[in-house]
Amino acid sequence: MLTRKQHELLMFIHERIKETGVSPSFDEMKDALDLASKSGIHRLITALEERGFLRRLPHRARALEVVKLPQQATTSAPPKGRGPARLSVVQPGDPPLAPLAANDTRELSVLGRIAAGTPIEAIQQERDRMHVPESILGAGEHFVLEVQGDSMINAGILDGDKVVIRRTDSANSGDIVVALVMGEEATLKRLRRKGGSIALEAANPAYETRIFGPDQVEVQGKLVGLIRAYH
Numbered sequence: 001m002l003t004r005k006q007h008e009l010l011m012f013i014h015e016r017i018k019e020t021g022v023s024p025s026f027d028e029m030k031d032a033l034d035l036a037s038k039s040g041i042h043r044l045i046t047a048l049e050e051r052g053f054l055r056r057l058p059h060r061a062r063a064l065e066v067v068k069l070p071q072q073a074t075t076s077a078p079p080k081g082r083g084p085a086r087l088s089v090v091q092p093g094d095p096p097l098a099p100l101a102a103n104d105t106r107e108l109s110v111l112g113r114i115a116a117g118t119p120i121e122a123i124q125q126e127r128d129r130m131h132v133p134e135s136i137l138g139a140g141e142h143f144v145l146e147v148q149g150d151s152m153i154n155a156g157i158l159d160g161d162k163v164v165i166r167r168t169d170s171a172n173s174g175d176i177v178v179a180l181v182m183g184e185e186a187t188l189k190r191l192r193r194k195g196g197s198i199a200l201e202a203a204n205p206a207y208e209t210r211i212f213g214p215d216q217v218e219v220q221g222k223l224v225g226l227i228r229a230y231h
Contacts (some may be wrong), residue, residue, distance in 0.1 A: 002051070002070060008033055009044045010053055011104075014066045017139055023064035069135045105131035106142070114145040114163065114178060114188045116152040116202075132164055136225035141167040143221070145178065145188070152176070152188060155203035161228050163188065165221035176223040182216055191219070 048054040057063035110128035173193040189200035
């Protein structure tokens, strides 16, 4: 449990990094929390570090990283045009449907459907918007896609789920990514680097792993969370 000042400071740092990409100065933090001296900010940052909410990045001035945000009750909301639903948010590595939520949310673009099966046409246009808990986002630009197909079911990703994607053009081997294949087709798969080739692996034995040259696959984003509605 965080104190009120610890919570205020954590959220101020988080919002400033989200807006500017740089953590605020100690003077800015002192003024934002209306404290008399910077020593109080030092104590709050140390307490947040000890509790695992903040991390200081070495050898860099004004370098703080928000590791996590406080969690509250599971988010509930009815999807547009449908009856009441319970939304569960899952992060990669969590057990399927582990509830997770945040103190606030961010409105993201829903860009359409992504194939978890045979690749479909690349997604370009915003089709809707939805609120996603800040606790699974962190820094960077994010968007949401609706999953179509069953090729990732053994990774806990089902047909109709909404996946939260951090926009990036790079990924590590083993990451689940949105991959643009041949500049025309988009798919959600686990990326593996094998020598000079790139493998896009399904999480369903009914689908074969597809192998491509490095110039045939473009990473468009990396999976950071999943939202599922129950009716």
